[in-house]
Amino acid sequence: MVTLDMIRKDMATFLEKDKEIHFIEVRADTLDEALADAAVQFDTRIANLEYEVVERGFDGFLGLAKKPWCLKIYQNPELVKKVVVGKNGEVIDSEEEEGIDRITSRDGAFYIRHFGTEIMLKVDLPIGEGKPALADSVIEELNRPDTKKFDADKIRSLVESGTNGEYVPVGDYNHEPSADAIFVIDISSDELKATATINPPALGGADVSVDQIKRALTQQGVVAGISDEKIQALVDNPSYNEPVVVAEAVLPVDGKDAYITYNFETDRSKIRAKQAANGQVDFKELNLIQNVVEGQPLAQKILAEHGKSGKTLYGRYLEAKNGRDIPLPIGKNVKVDKDGRTILAACNGQVLLINDKICVEPIMEVDGVNIKTGNITFLGTVIVKGAVEDGFNVKASGNIEVSGTVGKCTLESDGDIIVSSGIIGRDEGKIVCGGSLWAKFIQNTTVRVEENIIVTDSIMNSEVSAQKKIILNGKRAQITGGNVFATECVIAKNIGSEGGGTETVISVGFDPRAKKRLEELLEMQNNNIKTLDELELNIATLENMKKVRKSLPKEKEESLYKLNEQKNEIIAENAQYNDEIENIQARLRQLKNIGKVYVSGTVYSGVKIFVRDEKDEVRADTKNLIFFYENGFVRRGKYEQPNLDDIKGPEGYS
Incomplete structure (x- = not known):
């Protein structure tokens, strides 16, 4: 129930707040101008102001009958800036208070002034460890010839309690105007x-x-x-x-110019080599490439600020300059986000600042990969005009094109790899390719390719695998030593060597990864079937119990619900396994017919040919034949030209 006392208390609270409100009347052509003027006079932000419309303005017609706005503007008392004192006695707004060190100690002080005919006293209390003012010092200072009288007890009380920043009368003196x-x-x-x-x-x-x-x-x-x-x-x-x-005067404050904040290092001299955990610097990892992905924020424009106008002591406006705007530094392969200020990468690649423009290059060109470049990891295509030297690696999400040779190093690509010269791995080189590989020759290298391998000269003493075809189509077109595997077929002029000095193994007609995955799926499916049998037995037991009792305890009912859920999950999982198993089996059935080895020249004695899991070891040199699978054996047939219509060269090459 609302009582009269409650209303009195509320009214008293409102009255105290109203006392804190100081207002001014402002006339201006627009509301915004009036508020800006008031903000200058109150030395505050427009957001801290509230206003009442005294007279509504009118823009007039063709400049005639124009009428200014008249507003009564005041500060919200809850937002009025409080004042704190800095170390040196300076006055600081509470908005700036966080950036200063608070005063922890200060001695007390007193001030004696003669205003009119009265002696006035102001006392500031000490802060922290500060010493208080002394009443005796005040009294001693008051003992002068022109003093009539003073209240010593009042002085002692004020020195003890302070005067809250106000001057308080404590006596009279003989005033001489x-x-x-x-x-x-x-x-x-x-x-x-x-x-x-x-x-x-x-x-x-x-x-x-x-x-x-x-x-x-x-x-x-x-x-x-x-x-x-x-x-x-x-x-x-x-x-x-x-x-x-x-x-x-309230001086004008010019607005700050717009500027760009970059999310990447624009000064390449600041890019440093990678440091290992032991503190040693790895000069192969120079970190020169700043990779970005499509949609990644690269930079943002910080908008120009409006200037804050000032005012002379006589109230004349002092105009401020607004900050200058700047255009977005848009280069190639970048776009602007919806906010109109953020620059995003439009594709994968390396971000560069070229002629003060932000660009994303999906292709990286280097003269060679060596100590100058370090290892290269790039989200795009890498073109190497020279060689990839021993000990340096190249990884790319696009293609890798090398005009020179590839040494004892690692090349990894999600796309194609094209090596115009040869690959000399010295038993430590490694090539991993998500597309196809083209090379002049391959020596002592481990190669794993997801599609085709096309070589114009030879493959020597290497571990080579392709998920589709391996084709040697040059004048020599020879495979000597090592293990060569292709899911579909291997095509060469000569396989092995005279005298059979090195073991050469050719395998076709199966997909080892698919076969391994099939075994995993069958094992998981069998485990699910066993689990399903146990679940069905437990579900049947609980359902029979429910039929007999017509209801189950809460715990048993929850258990039955969970068992049925688990059963449905396993059934759905097994259905997914079945689909994948059928796809793999169809792939393997297809390989029965296409697993072949084509030799237009000579297969030397000692060469081992595997078609699917069956072996044919060549005992004597043989020419112009095909190895294929039939009725559980590896058969040999007369050589015929293979169909290579599905083999296309890399983009930009013939």
């Missing part, structure tokens, strides 16, 4: 600064008060920039015969 302090207000010609120069009072004369200085400023037409804090500081600690600033 002719001995009063005299002050002069000077205003600079540019209306930016007002100073007060005070001549000290003689014995019996009054000091200059805050109200006197403010009244003098107002009488001279000063309407903006009056500093209560500076005037109060001058009254508390007057500097006689020296001009002291008591009012300053």
